[in-house]
Every structure is written in structure tokens, then in C-alpha cells.
Amino acid sequence: MPEAPAQDRPFTPPGxxxxxxxxPYFHALWKLMDNPLEAWPKAVYEEPYFQRGDDRQMFxxxxxxxxxxxxxxxxxxxxxxxxxxDRVTKPALGEGLLTAQGEAWRWQRRAAAPGFRPDNVAAMTPVMVRAAEAALARWRDxxxxARLDIATEMTGVTFQVILDTMLSGGEGIDVAQAARAITDYLETLGKITPADLLQWPTWTRVALAPRGYRAMVALKAMVDRMVARRRHEAARGDLVDLLMQAQDPESGRRMDDVLLRDNLLTFIGAGHETTALALTWSLxxxxxxxxxxxRVRAEIADVAGDATLTDDHVQRLTFTRQVVLEAMRLYPSLPLLSRMCAEDVExxxxxxxxxTFVFIPIYAIHRHRLLWTDPDVFDPDRFSPERSVGRHxxxxxxxxxxxxxxxxxxxxxxETVAILATLVRGAELEPDxxxxxxxxxxxSMRPQGGMPMTLRLRQDAP
Ligand code: HEM
Incomplete structure (x- = not known):
């Protein structure tokens, strides 16, 4: 029988x-430092839970x-x-929103929440579309x-979006330099090192990674300069102002320059890298x-015709959104969360x-045999409203x-839907x-060596 054309078969992307x-113990230890994802055995994908360890340390x-x-x-x-x-994130992010705990976390969360209200998000859409159009214009040049590293391209686009939407353009922050510094930090201090396994003081892991340390110092200096300037300028109504004006209702505390910088770095770091990866894997x-x-292109044509995408269009691109949800299922930007069990509990x-060290292996949960049908298959329709009914x-x-x-x-x-839709309208990208x-x-979970793709410009693009 002749083979069916590729697109008629379920597509199972590599994982x-x-x-x-x-x-074995030492192999697992090495994997923990090289790529923890490759240390998780099949049981993590098949059993409701998996425990390992001994009297000294349970996982x-x-x-x-x-x-x-x-x-x-x-x-x-x-x-x-x-x-x-804490060891991996606190050197860079201090006691900001991602890292703080208890009351110190609670008031910061309340302070930042208004910046993420639906009306504020809707107002960001044109900025996102413009950033994607600027990338397309560069690609046309x-x-x-042309061969593009889509991972780097997407980092540049989402970095610009964070600066433009939340930091009023972030004057004084050099996008290329800052994005490189974040990569340098993640590739050195973002890894578990022997100093962590041996529980040496945190400063030793920083001292042992001069490239990561330099990157961290450069990032902090960039944001410090911006904070110093903004303290003396009129308010602009962005996230920087929101955080500068916030006050803990219980203690009356405000954010000093260090906490403000910790939070701005948190929003820059947490907000652009994750989104860039969701876009990279979607593309x-x-x-x-x-x-x-x-199907995505047909939906965009149907919803927006030749018009520049608006927030209303973006909210109506339901299949495109399903593609992004499915990409984040197969390749979650943060593949693992961890917690520590602080008391005997059920x-x-x-x-x-x-x-007990508690791991929440998001990558494996999203491909778990007990939770998903054909878990490794790329199938955006699994996020249609009908098929989402009953999902835990x-x-x-x-x-x-x-x-x-x-x-x-x-x-x-x-952001992912607006940028993805704008890019696929103007270009086809072929994997290498x-x-x-x-x-x-x-x-985060990155494609090793980036994501090289070949650009095919669409002549009939609006
Ligand atoms: C596809 C994009 C994104 C993904 C996959 C993602 C994923 C996550 C996850 C899994 C957490 C929980 C961490 C934990 O429980 O330990 C988290 C927390 C956080 N994210 Fe995102 N994120 C994304 C985009 C953003 C954006 C756009 C921003 C802001 C501009 C942001 C800011 C934060 C902050 C501040 C926290 C800490 C919240 C807290 O602890 O109260 N993230 N993110």
C-alpha cells in the first residue's frame, strides 16, 4: 500500500x-547537571507518583x-x-515576586496585579503586533x-515587547546586550552545579561561574540606572510606576531601589524568555x-482578512490559540517546578x-500516559472546547x-497568539x-543549539 502523505499521519515531534x-546514582547525578529532563525514568510518565531516595533524602x-x-x-x-x-534564582532576582515567600510575597503580588488586568493586557496587543511586524521587516531584508535562529529571533521580539509594554521602552536597556546576559546567566548559574549538590554556600556557585556573574552584574547595573532615572521623572503609568507607588497596607512598607530592581529583573526575565520559548516551539x-x-493561515484570513491584527482579532483566533496551548503542552517553557515538604503531611x-524534595515535572505531566490520549502526538484539536471538557x-x-x-x-x-499570527501570515519557516x-x-526548556529554520517569504502576505 502506498504511504500516506506526511501531513495525514499524526505528527509526533521529537522529545x-x-x-x-x-x-544508576552517578549517572543520575551527572544528568542532573547536564540535562535533568533526561534523568526522569518512564515511571514518571506512567505512574501517579514516583518516589526515590533513602532515610537521608527522599525525592x-x-x-x-x-x-x-x-x-x-x-x-x-x-x-x-x-x-x-533559591540558589539558582536568588543571586539575580533577590527577594522579588518570583522568589519571596509568605507575607513578603503576598503584598508584592497585590502590588503588581493591576498591571495585568484585562484592559491593560488588551492595550498591549498593538505593541505586540508591531514588534512582530518589525521582525518580519528585518527578515524581508x-x-x-535566509537561515534564521528562531530561538534568538523570538527572544529579541519578546524582550522588546516587555520593555515597550511594561517599562515604557526601557531607555538605557540595550536589548541585544541584556538578552545575551540572560542567556549567559541561565547557561551557567541556571544549571545545578557540584557546589549545589555539596550544599556549599551560595556565593561559591556564583564565584565558580565568572561568565554568569559578569552577566548578572551587567543586568543589575542596567536596571539600577533605569530605576535611578525613573525616581526623578514624572509618572508614566507603567509597571515601574505601579511598583514604585505600591505600599504594603499592613506594614506601610514601600519598595526600596533594590527590591524594585529585583522585581523589574523578575518581570523582564520571567516575562520574555518563557514567551519566546512558547513562540519558538510553536513556530x-x-x-x-x-x-x-x-489551518492557522486560513483562520487568520477568515478573522482579519488583510487588516492589521487588533486585539479583537487576536481574541477570536481560537485555533491559533489551540496551537500555542498544544506547543506549551509538548514543550512547556518551565518543564519543572520544585518544592520542599516542610512538615509530615498527606x-x-x-x-x-x-x-522530601517535591518535583512537579510539568514536561512529564503533559505527556503522562494516564492523563492524555496519544500524549506525544501534536494535536491542537485536543484543546477544542468539546475535547477540553472534563480535563482536570x-x-x-x-x-x-x-x-x-x-x-x-x-x-x-x-502575546504568543498575536506574534505567531503576524509572523505566519508573512513567512513560512522550514525546520533544518x-x-x-x-x-x-x-x-527553562530550550532547544539545544537554538532553532535554525529557513525563511520562505510569502508573496501574497497582507
Ligand atoms: C509562555 C509564557 C509564560 C510561562 C510558560 C510562564 C510560566 C510560569 C510558571 C510555571 C510560574 C510558576 C512558578 C512556580 O510556581 O514556581 C510563573 C510565575 C511567574 N511568572 Fe510566568 N510564565 C509566562 C509568562 C510570564 C509573563 C509574560 C510574565 C510577566 C510579564 C510572567 C511573570 C511571572 C511572575 C512574576 C511569576 C511569579 C508569580 C508569583 O510567584 O506570584 N510570566 N510563570
Missing amino acids: VIVPDAPL LYASDPAMLKDILLDRIDAFPKDWMF RGDG YLLGADPGTAA AGGVKVRKG RFAYLPFGAGPRVCIGPAVAQT PGHRIRPVMRV
Whole structure:
């Protein structure tokens, strides 16, 4: 029988190579430093939970939605963020919103929340569309057939969006330099190192990574300069003003320059890298599955014709949104969250001992055999309203869940759909068949070696 054309077959994009059984101790240790995703055995994808360890240290991988609900929501006080997370993030982000705990976290969250109200998000859409159009114009200058690293391209676009939407353009911040510094930080200090495993003081891990340290100092200096300038300028109504004016209603505390910088770096870091990755993986999937790309283009033509995309159009691009949701299922920007169990407690009916390291392996949860049909297949229709009925809230966690859920899902979803739609209208991107896709974890999940793709300009683009 003749083979069916590629687009008629379910498309199974490459993923992490999963070991059949838990790796031997030293191999697992090495993987933890090289690419933790490759240390998770099959059981993490097949069992409701998986425990490993001994009397000194237990590790729990939780995939059962009921257990996850206890960890992230119902018993959250028993599962604070853990010391390993602190070691990786705090050198750069200090006590900002992502890293703070308890009351110090609560008031910062309240302070930032108005910046993410639906009316504020809707007002950001034209900025997002303009950033994507500017990228398309640069691509046109490069010419048909140009080879682009889409991961770097998307980082540049989303970085500009954060600066333009939340920091009034962020004068004094050099996008290329800052994006390079963030990559340098993540590739050095964003990894677990021997100093972490041996629990040496945090300064040792920083001292052992001069490239990451220099990157961190440069980033902090850039933001410090911006804060110093803004303290003496009239208000502009952006996130910087919101945070500068915020006051803890209980203690009367305001953000000093250091906390303000920690938060601005948090928003820059948490807000652009994650969104850039969601776009990178979405563009890869569309490039590899032309049938789905054609459906996306048809939807955009149907909703917007030749007009520049508006927020109203973007909200009506339901299939395009499903593509992004499916890309974030297969390749979640943050593939792992971790917590520490602070007291003997039950989660999902299972006893968890105080001191247990709790892993929330989002990448594996999103491909879990008990939670998804054909989990490794790219199928955006699984997010259609009909097929989403009955899905457990805690089976799909690209933005986390519970009180510590991401503050920016509405921004991120509007941004990814607006930028993706603008780009696919003007260009087709072909994956490089010679490039091996290997997702690696450096806090976020990046394609190793970037995402090289070949540009095909669309002549009939509006
Ligand atoms: C596709 C894009 C994004 C993804 C996948 C994502 C994912 C996440 C996840 C999983 C968490 C929870 C971390 C945890 O529980 O340990 C989180 C927290 C956070 N995200 Fe996002 N995020 C995205 C976009 C954004 C944007 C656009 C912003 C802001 C501009 C943002 C700012 C934050 C902040 C400040 C936190 C900490 C919230 C808190 O602890 O109260 N994120 N994000």
C-alpha cells in the first residue's frame, strides 16, 4: 500500500529520550547537571507518583492531579519553594515576586496585579503586533532562503515587547546586550552545579561561574540606572510606576531601589524568555506540520482578512490559540517546578515526609500516559472546547497553579497568539532537517543549539 502523505499521519515531534528504569546514582547525578529532563525514568510518565531516595533524602515526583492540587493549592503552606530554587534564582532576582515567600510575597503580588488586568493586557496587543511586524521587516531584508535562529529571533521580539509594554521602552536597556546576559546567566548559574549538590554556600556557585556573574552584574547595573532615572521623572503609568507607588497596607512598607530592581529583573526575565520559548516551539511545530500551518493561515484570513491584527482579532483566533496551548503542552517553557515538604503531611492520599524534595515535572505531566490520549502526538484539536471538557485543572500546568500561579498568562497568551499570527501570515519557516532537536533544561526548556529554520517569504502576505 502506498504511504500516506506526511501531513495525514499524526505528527509526533521529537522529545526527551526517556530511560526505561531509574539511572544508576552517578549517572543520575551527572544528568542532573547536564540535562535533568533526561534523568526522569518512564515511571514518571506512567505512574501517579514516583518516589526515590533513602532515610537521608527522599525525592517525590508528583503527576497525579489530586496530589498536585494538594501541593500547589490546598496544602500550599506545607510545600514552600525549596532551597535549590533559591540558589539558582536568588543571586539575580533577590527577594522579588518570583522568589519571596509568605507575607513578603503576598503584598508584592497585590502590588503588581493591576498591571495585568484585562484592559491593560488588551492595550498591549498593538505593541505586540508591531514588534512582530518589525521582525518580519528585518527578515524581508535578509531575503528569501535566509537561515534564521528562531530561538534568538523570538527572544529579541519578546524582550522588546516587555520593555515597550511594561517599562515604557526601557531607555538605557540595550536589548541585544541584556538578552545575551540572560542567556549567559541561565547557561551557567541556571544549571545545578557540584557546589549545589555539596550544599556549599551560595556565593561559591556564583564565584565558580565568572561568565554568569559578569552577566548578572551587567543586568543589575542596567536596571539600577533605569530605576535611578525613573525616581526623578514624572509618572508614566507603567509597571515601574505601579511598583514604585505600591505600599504594603499592613506594614506601610514601600519598595526600596533594590527590591524594585529585583522585581523589574523578575518581570523582564520571567516575562520574555518563557514567551519566546512558547513562540519558538510553536513556530517549529507549524514548520514541521504544514497541514496545521495552513489551518492557522486560513483562520487568520477568515478573522482579519488583510487588516492589521487588533486585539479583537487576536481574541477570536481560537485555533491559533489551540496551537500555542498544544506547543506549551509538548514543550512547556518551565518543564519543572520544585518544592520542599516542610512538615509530615498527606498529598493526594499519600504520606509525604518532612524534608522530601517535591518535583512537579510539568514536561512529564503533559505527556503522562494516564492523563492524555496519544500524549506525544501534536494535536491542537485536543484543546477544542468539546475535547477540553472534563480535563482536570491540574493536568495542564504551563503556568503553574494555585496562589503562586504565573501572574502573566493573559499577557503571554495574547502575546504568543498575536506574534505567531503576524509572523505566519508573512513567512513560512522550514525546520533544518540536519538539526537534532534536543530539549534541554536551564531553568527553562530550550532547544539545544537554538532553532535554525529557513525563511520562505510569502508573496501574497497582507
Ligand atoms: C509562555 C509564557 C509564560 C510561562 C510558560 C510562564 C510560566 C510560569 C510558571 C510555571 C510560574 C510558576 C512558578 C512556580 O510556581 O514556581 C510563573 C510565575 C511567574 N511568572 Fe510566568 N510564565 C509566562 C509568562 C510570564 C509573563 C509574560 C510574565 C510577566 C510579564 C510572567 C511573570 C511571572 C511572575 C512574576 C511569576 C511569579 C508569580 C508569583 O510567584 O506570584 N510570566 N510563570
